[in-house]
Amino acid sequence: MTKSDTGKKLALSDEILLSIDKPARYLGNEINAVYKDKDQVDVRFCMCFPDVYEIGMSHLGIQILYDMFNQREDVWCERVYSPWVDLDRVLRERRIPLFALESQDPVRDFDFLGITLQYEMCYTNVLQVLDLSGIPLSAAERTWEDPIVIGGGPCAVNPEPLAEFFDLFYIGEGETSYFALIDAYKEVRETGGNRQEFLERAAGIPGIYVPSFYEISYHEDGTIASMEPVNPHAPRKVEKQVVADLTHTYYPKKPLVPFIKATQDRVVLEIQRGCIRGCRFCQAGMLYRPTRERSLKMLKEAALQMLESTGHEEISLSSLSSSDYSQLPELVNFLIDTFGNKGVNISLPSLRIDAFSLDVMGKVQDVRKSSLTFAPEAGSQRLRDVINKGLTEEVILEGAGQAFEGGWSKVKLYFMLGLPTETEEDQKGIAHLAEKIARRYYEIPKERRNGKCQITVSTSFFVPKPFTPFQWARMCTREEFLEKAHTVNAEIKEQLNRKSIRYNWHEADVTVLEGIFARGDRRVAKALRLAYEKGCLFDSWTEHFHNELWLAAFEEAGVDTDFYTTRKRELGEVFPWDFIDIGVTRKFLQREWERAHEGKVTPNCLAGCQGCGAARWHTGVCPGSTPADIQEGGEQA
Amino acid sequence: MKIRIKFRKYGVMKFIGHLDIMRYFQKAIRRAGIDICYSAGFSPHMIMSFASPLGVGLTSDGEYLDIEIGNELSSASAVHRLNAVMAEGVEVLSFRRIPDEKASNAMSLVAAADYEVRFRDPDVLPENYAKAWDSFCSQDAILITKKTKKGERELDLKPLLYQASLGQDADGAPVIFLRLSSGSADNVKPELVLEAFGAHAGFSLPEFALLIHRKELYANSGTTEEPHFVSLEALGEEF
Structure with a gap:
């Protein structure tokens, strides 16, 4: 070996690394990666995002937890992602155990393997990670x-389809209970305790769910009769964890910087958590209640530190409905003033289109190239009221009009198909709204226009999710979904401005699968395992999705998929996720479900507390709590 | 002012490809607080160009990039700040001022490169390899067929092979030293020479058989007929 070929050890040989795509996925060594002496720590935690590296590295949650764990001297937190299909094959053929990136040690040598569950379509990859690590699939x-x-992660709010494969689930935000869990683990290890004793200790920690400590019985019709704790340490209800003060908590000042381009190749600044809007289809809007802001001071400091420590050339604000952040103008103007002339791009997703956002976007983007995004979600005002999406046609046309006058000519529109109570008129309304926007564009005199306008309409298919007012809803069949998409498509093609409108719709098969796992129970696990054994992996990647294997797996497992998707739930039905106390009460969700059917909108949290239940945490936007900037010491912008 | 940065690439960083190394340096330069200049326009980019892409799997002691900067204290300060923000596997060796004119651009100057070639498994070589090497090098012409975009063409490697010698590592393993024509005109990769050697000596190299280390990149301050090679680094001055 040459003297220059020293350095970190690698789990994979040169031959393997040179014969697979993007070897940088498997090297570690990234800027700001944390290295420790494994003999000097008590607990080794391997954090996993079960998808390919470029996706996983873009996830803020892991960066937060990675930083948080590594602040403890007695813990070394490392990372692992799903090996892409090329390396997957090599690892199996050569029986190389899956390894963590930093130490390159086998994952099975760690004390913890933490897997974030961001979407249902990663479930086969969860099994892949366990399998390649040589960890038994069944807990x-x-x-x-x-x-x-x-x-x-968010899918852990209905952990039941995965219950068999996990020892523990953490329900809620990771910043609060993990250290208690680590301490309990250390203590059990130090006192010579066993696995069972640790699980019992864990069950007593707020937010920790130990699936093996519960037994489920079913009615004859297949619905759940009861879910009973069978271990005295297991609580009847597991309470979601909430960070009370988002300003004074963990936030990575030195985020990891990958060598290859990740999906998010930028600094991500989470300005707030939660959303005041209360759209009835939106799971995130319910899970992250109450809405909590980070202080302006903290965000300014974090932006400076993170740009300096990463060298990224872009910073992006992140949150649901960013326009609702109370000090958005101050923050955005600070970013523009501080970084605008330093070659740093400022990206502002999820902004409501209005005079302020157009002004700001005009400063930070190339108007001719960038596009405006609206998410009306439903094609008619009636249906928008049903889903409690406050956006009206007037507001959309007004925003689009202002933007067109300002030089924009590209618009993206996002809708859902298959929402409760949806009719053919609602579907056609999607086409009509796009047409009205196009007409608004052509009202501008030709000499002031920037060529043709490009309106892109995208529809996804609605999946009812746990802990939303629509958790009782029937989901459409694949055929119904596709028929709806064809209706929209045909209507667009009939219109005058059809050449200015492009239409994309989502895959129906994947949506159905997502629906099964979103509201599934422990009985669907068998099909998941079979599908994995048949070769299903990377199901969220169209080119790797094999619906026929999934259908065969459900058939073989004896799982009636309609039971989980198209069946309408009775109001009194016990759901698999009912043992979790998410903060928002079932009573509130039911009231919202009923108001949806009456077409009644519910005001947002700022307009007045609707009594969803999240106020018991006394934080954020809820009545009786202290706003972030006052906590910070009355700092003014 | 125009600056030439020399760096070495070793260890796990050899798996990071050229485009990603460019991205890596863009971010590193920001982290180090180098006052780099940007192009004009709505989406400005750093004024930065690399001398010669290094293939994935190769290590190097002589990689170069040129940048344009505003103010800088000294070469030493810049090297220090850059090395403070490097990943393990990249080390900045020098940071020198180069002449302002366009012709001084590293990419257009590259005329030759030094390589050391080792064998992952020396047993791929025939027993009489040393003799075969001498006979290979003493040919009047080394004819190979080179695949190009338009098809195949015959090429004589001999005039493009400025130096070639066979030596040994401390542990007795064979090391081949090559100085090859490099750059936009006649770029010869070491693999090409080793393949030709294999063809001459009657052996073939399996995939991944070679460990290639680039030692240095040169400009030609002489003529085509009588080249005089100076390292790209030597064209710059410390400040």
Whole structure:
């Protein structure tokens, strides 16, 4: 070896790394990656995003937890992502165990394997990561020698389809209870305890769910009769964890910078968590209640530090409905003033289109190239009222009009098909709204226009999600979904400005699968395992999605998929996720479900508390709490 | 002012391809607080160009990029700040001022490159490899067929091979030293020479057989007939 060929050890040989796509996915060594001496730490935690590296590296949650864990001297947190299909094959053929990026040590040697569950279509990849690591897929078969496998993230609010494969789930925001869990683990290890004792200790920590400590019984019609704790340490209800003060908590000042281009190749500044709007289809809007802001001061400091420590050339604000952040103009103007002439792009997704946002976007983007985004979600005002989406046609046309006058000519529109109570008129309304926007564009005199306008209409298919007012809703069949898309398509093609409108719709098969797992129970796990064994992997990647294998898996497992998707739930039905206390009460969700059918809109949290239940945390936007900037010491912009 | 940065690339960084190394340096320059200049226009980009892309899997002691900057304290300060923000596997060796004229651009100057070639498994070589090497080098012409975009063409490697010698590592393993024509006109990769050697000596190289290390990049301050090679670094001055 040459003297220059020293450095970090690698789990894979040169031959393997040179014969697979993007070897940088498997090297670690990124800027701001954390290296420790494994003999000097007590707990080794491997954090996993079960998708390809470029997707996983773009996820803010992992960066927050990675930074948080590594602040503890006794913990070394490393990362692992799903090996892409090329390396997957090599690892299996050569029996190389899956390894963590930093130490390049096998994942099975770790104390914890934490897997974030961001979307249902990553579930086969969860099994892949366990399998390639050499960790038994079933939690019941693991020993004290295996890592403790813990799941978290939004899909953990209905963990039941994955219950068999996990030792623990963390329900809610990771910043609050993880250290208690680590301490409990250390104590059980130090006192010579066993795996069962640790799981019992864990069950007593707020937000921790130990699936093996519960038993489920079913009615004859297949619905759940009861879910009972069968271990005295297991609580009847597991309470979602909420960060009370988002200003004084963990936030990575030195985020990881990958060598290859990740999906998010930029600094991500999470300005707030939660959303005041209360759209009835939106799971995130319910899960992250109450809406909490980070202080302007903290965000300014974080932006400076993160840009300096990463060298990124772009910063993006992140949150649901960013326009609702109370000090948005101050923050955005600060970013423009501070970084605008330093070659740093400022990206502002999820802004409501109005005079302020158009002014700001005009400063930070090339108007001719950039596009405006509206998410009316439904094609008619009636249906928008049903889903409680406050956006009106007047507001959209007004915003689009202002933008067109300002030089923009590209518009993106997002809708959902298959929403409760939707009719053919609602579907056609999507086409009509796009047509009205196009007409508004052509009202501008030709000499002031920037060529033709380009309106892109995208529809996804609605999946009812747990802990939303629509959790009782029937989901459409694949055929119904496609028929709706064809109706929209045909209507667009009939219109005068059809050449200015492009229409895309989402895959129906994947949507159905998503629906099964979103509201599934423990009985769908068998089909998941079978599908994985048949070769399903990377299901969110169109080119790797094999619906026929999934259909065969459900058939073989004896799982009636309609039971989970197209069946309408009775109001009193016990749901698989009912043991979780998400903060928003079932009573509130039911009231919203009923108001949806009456076409009544519900005001947002700022307009007046609607009593959803989240106020019991006394934080954020809820009545009786202290706003972020006052907590910060009355700092003014 | 125009600056030439020399760096070495080793260890795990050899798996990071050229485009990603460019992105890496853009971010590193920001982290180090180098006062780099940007192009005009709505989406300005850093004024930065690399001398010669290094293939994935190769290590190097002589990589170069040119940048344009505003103010800078000294060469030493810039090197220090850059190395403070490098990933393991990239080390900045020098940061020198180069003449302002267009012709001084590293990419257009590259005329030759030094390589050391080792064998992952020396047993791929025939037993009489040393003799075969001498006979290979003493040919009047080394004819190979080079695949181009338009098809195949015959090429004589001999005039493009400025130096070639066979030596040994401390542990007795064979090392081949090559100085090859490089750059936009006649770019010869070391693999090409080793393939030709294999063809001459009657052996073939399996995939990944070679460990290639680039040592230096040169400009030609002489003529085509009588070249005089100076390292790209030597064309710049410390400040």
